[in-house]
Amino acid sequence: MKINANYLNLKNNYLFSTIARKVTEFKRANPGLTVYRLDIGDVTLPLAGAVTHAMAAATAEMGEKATFRGYGPEQGHVFLRTAVQNYYKKFGVELQTTEIFISDGAKSDLGNFLDILSCENSALIPDPVYPAYVDVNVMLGRKVYIAPSGKENGFKAAPPKDISADIIYLCSPNNPTGAVFTKAELEAWVDYAKKCGALILFDGAYESFIRDPDLPRSIYQINGAEKCAVEICSFSKTAGFTGTRCGYTIVPHSLVFEGAELNKLWLRRQCTKFNGVPYVVQRAAEAVFSEEGQKQIRANIDYYMENAACIHNALDELKIWHVGGVNSPYIWLEIPNGLTSWEFFDILLTKANVVGTPGAGFGEAGEGFFRLNAFGDKELTGAAMKRFAETVKSL
Amino acid sequence: MKINANYLNLKNNYLFSTIARKVTEFKRANPGLTVYRLDIGDVTLPLAGAVTHAMAAATAEMGEKATFRGYGPEQGHVFLRTAVQNYYKKFGVELQTTEIFISDGAKSDLGNFLDILSCENSALIPDPVYPAYVDVNVMLGRKVYIAPSGKENGFKAAPPKDISADIIYLCSPNNPTGAVFTKAELEAWVDYAKKCGALILFDGAYESFIRDPDLPRSIYQINGAEKCAVEICSFSKTAGFTGTRCGYTIVPHSLVFEGAELNKLWLRRQCTKFNGVPYVVQRAAEAVFSEEGQKQIRANIDYYMENAACIHNALDELKIWHVGGVNSPYIWLEIPNGLTSWEFFDILLTKANVVGTPGAGFGEAGEGFFRLNAFGDKELTGAAMKRFAETVKSL
Numbered sequence: 001m002k003i004n005a006n007y008l009n010l011k012n013n014y015l016f017s018t019i020a021r022k023v024t025e026f027k028r029a030n031p032g033l034t035v036y037r038l039d040i041g042d043v044t045l046p047l048a049g050a051v052t053h054a055m056a057a058a059t060a061e062m063g064e065k066a067t068f069r070g071y072g073p074e075q076g077h078v079f080l081r082t083a084v085q086n087y088y089k090k091f092g093v094e095l096q097t098t099e100i101f102i103s104d105g106a107k108s109d110l111g112n113f114l115d116i117l118s119c120e121n122s123a124l125i126p127d128p129v130y131p132a133y134v135d136v137n138v139m140l141g142r143k144v145y146i147a148p149s150g151k152e153n154g155f156k157a158a159p160p161k162d163i164s165a166d167i168i169y170l171c172s173p174n175n176p177t178g179a180v181f182t183k184a185e186l187e188a189w190v191d192y193a194k195k196c197g198a199l200i201l202f203d204g205a206y207e208s209f210i211r212d213p214d215l216p217r218s219i220y221q222i223n224g225a226e227k228c229a230v231e232i233c234s235f236s237k238t239a240g241f242t243g244t245r246c247g248y249t250i251v252p253h254s255l256v257f258e259g260a261e262l263n264k265l266w267l268r269r270q271c272t273k274f275n276g277v278p279y280v281v282q283r284a285a286e287a288v289f290s291e292e293g294q295k296q297i298r299a300n301i302d303y304y305m306e307n308a309a310c311i312h313n314a315l316d317e318l319k320i321w322h323v324g325g326v327n328s329p330y331i332w333l334e335i336p337n338g339l340t341s342w343e344f345f346d347i348l349l350t351k352a353n354v355v356g357t358p359g360a361g362f363g364e365a366g367e368g369f370f371r372l373n374a375f376g377d378k379e380l381t382g383a384a385m386k387r388f389a390e391t392v393k394s395l
Numbered sequence: 396m397k398i399n400a401n402y403l404n405l406k407n408n409y410l411f412s413t414i415a416r417k418v419t420e421f422k423r424a425n426p427g428l429t430v431y432r433l434d435i436g437d438v439t440l441p442l443a444g445a446v447t448h449a450m451a452a453a454t455a456e457m458g459e460k461a462t463f464r465g466y467g468p469e470q471g472h473v474f475l476r477t478a479v480q481n482y483y484k485k486f487g488v489e490l491q492t493t494e495i496f497i498s499d500g501a502k503s504d505l506g507n508f509l510d511i512l513s514c515e516n517s518a519l520i521p522d523p524v525y526p527a528y529v530d531v532n533v534m535l536g537r538k539v540y541i542a543p544s545g546k547e548n549g550f551k552a553a554p555p556k557d558i559s560a561d562i563i564y565l566c567s568p569n570n571p572t573g574a575v576f577t578k579a580e581l582e583a584w585v586d587y588a589k590k591c592g593a594l595i596l597f598d599g600a601y602e603s604f605i606r607d608p609d610l611p612r613s614i615y616q617i618n619g620a621e622k623c624a625v626e627i628c629s630f631s632k633t634a635g636f637t638g639t640r641c642g643y644t645i646v647p648h649s650l651v652f653e654g655a656e657l658n659k660l661w662l663r664r665q666c667t668k669f670n671g672v673p674y675v676v677q678r679a680a681e682a683v684f685s686e687e688g689q690k691q692i693r694a695n696i697d698y699y700m701e702n703a704a705c706i707h708n709a710l711d712e713l714k715i716w717h718v719g720g721v722n723s724p725y726i727w728l729e730i731p732n733g734l735t736s737w738e739f740f741d742i743l744l745t746k747a748n749v750v751g752t753p754g755a756g757f758g759e760a761g762e763g764f765f766r767l768n769a770f771g772d773k774e775l776t777g778a779a780m781k782r783f784a785e786t787v788k789s790l
Contacts, residue, residue: 001516001592001594002512003660004512005513007511045463046460047457059447059675062447063441065439107668132667167396243466243674245673257398260403268405272534273507279639280454280676
């Protein structure tokens with residue numbers, strides 16, 4: 001029996017394990033000291049009341065023979081797909097419920113969707129980037145092209161002129177940079193995809209953080225995207241579902257490649273390798289879209305965005321270049337004094353006791369930059385940024 | 396962009412859709428008539444009290460900031476992996492918690508595990524068979540060999556003499572036949588796998604239905620299996636989790652192929668393409684292993700096994716050859732009078748108003764056989780078998 005040798009080509013990504021080790025060692029050497037975590041991309045506010053209420057009611061249903069639910073549709077219950085459909089109507093996108101697939105989160109489908117695409121396809125991936133985009137392609141032996149981004153384009157990669165790619169990964173609002181594509185920028189990507197005959201996998205996991213009504217929340221707000229793009233979303237950051245696991249993937253019927261409707265191939269894939277999301281979780285996700293649920297999750301996002309404002313205000317005062325943090329929970333900053341990401345990480349940890357994420361961990365174009373995030377506690381974030389400012393001034 | 400052309404080689408399996416259409420048409424033509432469903436492989440009893448209690452408590456935890464849980468380990472929470480570890484100790488199997496991966500059900504991992512294995516491997520699959528085993532291999536363009544089984548070997552396929560396979564699918568208790576491998580039969584498979592250098596994917600989704608203490612519940616009860624087998628289990632039938640979605644996959648550290656530890660490759664795969672099972676579901680699954688939980692799920696399995704006894708007693712009286720139904724919720728019977736599976740299906744539906752599953756839908760070796768299952772209501776199962784007997788006698 002042979003293993004999939006492509007796995008041997010995967011780079012070990014020590015970003016998060018190295019951060020964890022350094023923080024643990026620092027804490028051990030300095031017991032009792034408060035360490036401020038602005039590095040972890042996980043939410044801290046609990047599930048909204050409307051959500052736990054719905055989940056508790058569904059749990060009770062599962063305990064009674066008359067209301068018990070067994071196998072559900074692999075694609076998700078119609079009640080939740082209808083709720084997603086109605087949500088998209090709010091920003092002018094018309095979907096059929098058969099175009100919506102309920103998933104256990106964006107990460108799964110960002111990788112699994114590749115199952116239905118040939119391994120001969122090349123992938124084009126912006127840098128800096130969520131590391132899984134690269135890994136899932138390397139696992140299948142695909143050629144990976146990098147679309148670098150940087151300060152000059154506000155960390156929003158533009159379509160390359162000299163490469164014809166088959167599969168394109170886009171993430172907006174971006175993880176790790178927090179940059180958000182404008183309508184014109186996304187139009188350029190859709191045009192490029194059409195020219196190449198490429199498929200865009202659009203990761204919209206952070207769409208609910210977009211405040212600016214002129215910024216697209218969905219790639220389907222761009223004309224023609226329904227013929228070249230799959231959109232992958234998640235309740236993780238929208239509604240604190242990081243430990244609850246639910247998302248949705250949009251596969252328009254109009255996506256046709258080599259005469260095959262991708263929607264049908266994906267349905268076949270899901271029916272063969274997936275058995276749907278727990279009923280209680282689908283009821284919880286449905287509650288996110290209720291009037292009460294929307295009000296409550298909006299309050300949570302407001303809370304995180306106040307943290308984001310606190311962070312970017314502090315950076316403005318320090319005259320540090322940065323993006324994100326306005327329509328995104330991530331803030332991406334240029335490290336002062338020409339320090340490397342890891343040098344800055346160490347100084348910040350030891351002097352300010354603040355932990356952030358070194359940009360180099362997200363790709364070559366991330367060197368010299370640093371990610372802070374807004375998912376923490378408000379008071380701790382404020383205190384952390386004061387200490388951050390003092391340390392930067394002392395450099 | 397090219398699609399994965401292997402998908403075009405998938406056979407459309409119309410088994411369940413054809414059953415659904417025929418039943419719907421019959422009901423429409425005969426309104427008010429009771430139709431007895433002994434075809435659907437889904438549980439009907441609700442979740443046990445210990446399980447819903449744990450799920451409700453976990454839901455409440457998720458609603459409070461102090462006890463909220465975000466991202467968990469992709470491999471599953473330690474509390475649940477420890478519970479699985481202790482469960483295996485009961486039948487003499489020692490596992491490390493790092494060898495246990497919590498999944499969203501057996502179906503996902505039976506397909507996804509192939510991600511880490513080369514597409515050049517051939518697969519050996521018994522017939523009749525759960526159709527997904529074949530499909531997940533065809534999707535990757537693998538050569539598929541069939542190991543036929545039949546009346547002569549009690550529908551327990553034996554290792555072939557003339558084929559050297561790379562990946563072997565085994566399911567015991569078997570779906571659809573209900574046959575259970577003895578220790579000697581599994582030893583023969585482990586010997587064969589070692590001789591071929593093959594990997595066994597052992598589907599133990601129905602292990603909790605085994606009553607006979609001499610029958611192995613886990614392939615790791617066979618010496619040497621830890622060097623050639625992955626075991627994939629589920630709470631679906633054990634504890635009624637078909638709509639709740641949880642299972643576990645065992646990948647021993649001693650599984651080494653081409654110098655690579657499969658456990659490490661699988662961990663990498665899961666960390667890249669999966670984000671774990673919902674916290675509330677993992678707490679529910681943990682409760683299955685509590686003293687109270689075990690008592691309650693045992694009572695549910697007893698209930699189903701009384702249905703199974705009712706079915707096989709009726710078949711015994713009719714002198715119809717059958718397997719399963721003793722250590723399994725499925726009963727597989729030889730159709731009398733040389734009728735085909737679908738002919739018998741139609742007669743049973745129209746004359747007895749009983750629905751079963753035609754064996755031909757599970758592969759060529761299933762023609763002339765029929766599956767009944769024990770997951771229904773006790774009274775309805777009893778009534779169905781009376782009508783079944785009358786119809787068979789009238790043939």
